Amino acid sequence: MPRMTAADAAVAILRREGVTNAFGLPGAAINPFYAAMRRDGGITHTLARHVEGASHMAEGYTRARAGNIGVCVGTSGPAGTDMITGLYSASADSIPILCITGQAPVARLHKEDFQAVDIAAIAGPLTKMAMTVLEPAQVPGAFQQAFHLMRSGRPGPVLIDLPFDVQLAEIDFDPDTYQPLPVYKPAASRAQIVKALDMLAEAERPIIVAGGGIINADAADLLTEFAELTDTPVVPTLMGWGALPDDHRLMAGMAGLQTAHRYGNATVLASDFVLGIGNRWANRHTGGLATYTAGRTFVHVDIEPTQIGRVFAPDYGIVSDAGAALRLFVEVARERKSAGRLADRTAWIEECRERRATMQRRTHFDNVPIKPQRVYEEMNRAFGPETRYVSTIGLSQIAAAQFLHVYRPRHWINAGQAGPLGWTTPAALGVCVADPDTPVVALSGDYDFQFMIEELAVGAQFNLPYIHVLVNNAYLGLIRQSQRGFDMDYCVQLAFDNVNAPEVGGYGVDHVKVAEGLGCKALRVTEPGEIGPALEEAKKLMAEYRVPVVVEVILERVTNISMGTELDNVVEFEDLAERREDAPTAVVAMLD
Ligand SMILES: Cc1ncc(C[n+]2csc(CCOP(=O)(O)OP(=O)(O)O)c2C)c(N)n1
Numbered sequence: 276m277p278r279m280t281a282a283d284a285a286v287a288i289l290r291r292e293g294v295t296n297a298f299g300l301p302g303a304a305i306n307p308f309y310a311a312m313r314r315d316g317g318i319t320h321t322l323a324r325h326v327e328g329a330s331h332m333a334e335g336y337t338r339a340r341a342g343n344i345g346v347c348v349g350t351s352g353p354a355g356t357d358m359i360t361g362l363y364s365a366s367a368d369s370i371p372i373l374c375i376t377g378q379a380p381v382a383r384l385h386k387e388d389f390q391a392v393d394i395a396a397i398a399g400p401l402t403k404m405a406m407t408v409l410e411p412a413q414v415p416g417a418f419q420q421a422f423h424l425m426r427s428g429r430p431g432p433v434l435i436d437l438p439f440d441v442q443l444a445e446i447d448f449d450p451d452t453y454q455p456l457p458v459y460k461p462a463a464s465r466a467q468i469v470k471a472l473d474m475l476a477e478a479e480r481p482i483i484v485a486g487g488g489i490i491n492a493d494a495a496d497l498l499t500e501f502a503e504l505t506d507t508p509v510v511p512t513l514m515g516w517g518a519l520p521d522d523h524r525l526m527a528g529m530a531g532l533q534t535a536h537r538y539g540n541a542t543v544l545a546s547d548f549v550l551g552i553g554n555r556w557a558n559r560h561t562g563g564l565a566t567y568t569a570g571r572t573f574v575h576v577d578i579e580p581t582q583i584g585r586v587f588a589p590d591y592g593i594v595s596d597a598g599a600a601l602r603l604f605v606e607v608a609r610e611r612k613s614a615g616r617l618a619d620r621t622a623w624i625e626e627c628r629e630r631r632a633t634m635q636r637r638t639h640f641d642n643v644p645i646k647p648q649r650v651y652e653e654m655n656r657a658f659g660p661e662t663r664y665v666s667t668i669g670l671s672q673i674a675a676a677q678f679l680h681v682y683r684p685r686h687w688i689n690a691g692q693a694g695p696l697g698w699t700t701p702a703a704l705g706v707c708v709a710d711p712d713t714p715v716v717a718l719s720g721d722y723d724f725q726f727m728i729e730e731l732a733v734g735a736q737f738n739l740p741y742i743h744v745l746v747n748n749a750y751l752g753l754i755r756q757s758q759r760g761f762d763m764d765y766c767v768q769l770a771f772d773n774v775n776a777p778e779v780g781g782y783g784v785d786h787v788k789v790a791e792g793l794g795c796k797a798l799r800v801t802e803p804g805e806i807g808p809a810l811e812e813a814k815k816l817m818a819e820y821r822v823p824v825v826v827e828v829i830l831e832r833v834t835n836i837s838m839g840t841e842l843d844n845v846v847e848f849e850d851l852a853e854r855r856e857d858a859p860t861a862v863v864a865m866l867d
C-alpha cells in the first residue's frame with residue numbers, strides 16, 4: 276500500500292475528483308498542504324490578495340462551467356474567518372465550493388494557540404459539512420464525503436479544516452483505486468409529472484418560473500424545449516436568468532421588487548398558474564406573498580425536500596432535480612402534443628408579448644453627468660450574446676438586471692441572495708480562470724469596486740483579462756435611495772476632494788490611478804457619447820495587454836432606480852419609454 280502524508284492523499288483526491296485549479300494564499304499552518312500541491316504539480320494555484328477574494332474566486336470558478344467545483348485554500352485563524360462570507364454567498368445561492376483551511380496541531384486546539392479558531396463551528400450553518408479532521412486516516416474519507424455532499428441534492432459548500440500535524444502524518448492510501456462516491460439526486464416520478472401537467476392544462480394563463488436549479492442541473496435546453504412544446508411563457512428568476520435567451524418569443528421578463536421588468540411583473544400578476552422549477556420564491560422575487568399568490572395555483576419542483584412549503588404552501592410539490600423533472604416534462608408533453616392534447620396558448624402568448632413591447636423603461640438619455648440607464652444601453656450595443664456578466668449588489672446591479680440582455684445560461688453570474696459588496700472583482704477573476712475564451716464583463720458600483728479593489732492585481736499578475744464597467748455615483752447609491760424612507764442622506768456619501776486628483780471633480784477616489792497602480796488598464800468617461808468608444812477601446816487594451824481593463828463612467832450622483840415593496844407597486848422615477856428611440860436596445864422593439 277502506498278504511504279504518503281495525509282496532505283498528499285488530500286491532493287490526490289482533489290485530482291481524482293477533477294480539480295485542476297485552486298485559489299488561495301498560504302500561511303504556516305497550511306504549508307504542508309501547499310507542499311503536497313507542489314509535489315503533485317497538477318493544480319494551478321491563483322494567489323489572491325485577500326482570503327475573502329479567494330473564496331469568491333472559487334465561487335465564480337464553479338458558476339462558469341457545469342461540473343466545476345471551485346477550491347479555496349487558506350491558513351488557520353483569520354484566513355478561515357475571511358472566507359466565511361464566501362461560504363455564505365455560495366450556500367445562499369446553492370453553489371458548491373470546497374474551502375480548505377490549515378489549523379493548529381490537534382493537541383493544541385483547546386489551548387488558545389496562535390491563530391487557532393474553531394472554524395468548523397463558525398462555518399457550520401453555512402456549509403453542507405464543516406469538519407476539523409482530527410485523525411489523519413480520516414482525511415481521505417472526509418474529502419470523498421465532501422465531494423459527494425457538494426454534488427448531491429441541493430448543491431452547496433463544504434469546509435475541511437486540517438490541523439498541521441494531521442496534514443503531515445503518514446497514512447496508507449491508494450490513489451489509483453480511489454473512486455468518487457455516487458451522487459444522489461432525487462428524481463420526479465412520471466405520475467408526479469403527469470399530475471403537474473394536468474394542472475397546467477387546466478390553467479388559462481400559465482407561466483414557468485425558472486430558477487437557478489435549472490442552471491445548476493445544466494438543463495436550460497430542456498427548459499426551452501418544454502416551454503416551446505407547451506407554449507408556456509417563462510419568467511426567469513435572477514438566478515435563472517439566461518436559462519432561456521432574452522430574445523426568445525416565450526421570454527416573459529423577470530419579476531420582482533428590484534431586479535425585474537415592468538412587463539415581467541405584469542405577466543406574473545395576469546397569470547393564473549405558476550410552475551416553479553428549481554427556484555426558492557426569494558422575497559426579492561415574490562414581494563408580498565398575498566399579492567404574489569392571490570388567484571394563482573402553484574406547482575413547485577425543487578431538489579431539496581424541505582424547500583417545498585418553506586415560503587408558502589404550493590398546491591402541489593415535487594421533489595426532484597430540475598433536469599430529471601424537465602426530462603419527464605418534455606417526454607410527457609411530447610406524447611400529449613402528438614396526441615393533439617395540448618392547449619392552444621396563442622392568445623396568452625400574444626398578450627405577454629404585447630406587454631413586453633409596450634412596457635419598457637427608457638434608457639436613452641443624453642444628460643451630463645450621465646444617467647445610469649444610458650450605460651446599459653451602450654453595453655447592450657458593445658457586448659454580444661457571448662458575454663458573461665458578473666455583478667453583485669447595488670443600484671448598478673439592479674439596473675443591470677432591468678436593462679442588460681442575457682442569452683445563455685451561466686452568462687449572468689450574480690451573488691443573488693447574499694450580495695456581499697466586493698464579490699464582483701474576485702468572482703469575475705474566477706470566471707476568467709474557468710473559461711478564458713469567453714469575454715467577461717464585470718459591473719460594479721464605486722463602493723463594490725472599492726471593497727476588494729486589491730484583487731485587480733491578481734488579474735494583472737495572472738493575466739486574466741476582462742472588462743470592468745465601474746459606474747461611479749460617489750454614493751452608496753442603493754442605501755441612499757432606501758434612506759429616502761427615513762428622510763436622510765446619512766453616512767452614504769463617498770465624495771470628497773481628492774488632493775491628488777482634482778480631475779475627478781470631487782468624486783473622491785481616483786479609480787483610474789488605483790487600477791493602474793495595481794497593474795491594470797483604466798479609462799474614465801464623463802459624456803454619454805464617449806461610453807461606446809471607451810468600451811471598444813477597452814476591448815483592444817484587454818487583447819493587447821492581457822490584464823483587466825476598468826471603464827469608469829462618472830454618473831449623476833442621484834438617480835433613483837425603479838423598485839417597490841409589492842409586485843403591483845414598483846415605483847418608477849424616470850420617464851417611461853414611449854417611442855422606439857427611448858429604448859433603442861430593447862430586445863422586443865417598442866410598439867410605436
Ligand atoms: C458587505 C456588505 N455591506 C453592506 C451591504 C449593503 N449595501 C448594499 S448596496 C450598498 C451600496 C453600494 O454602493 P455602490 O457599490 O457604489 O453601488 P450603487 O448602489 O451606488 O450603484 C450597500 C452598502 C452589502 N450588500 N454588503
Ligand SMILES: [Mg+2]
Nearest residue numbers: 720721750752
Ligand atoms: Mg455608488
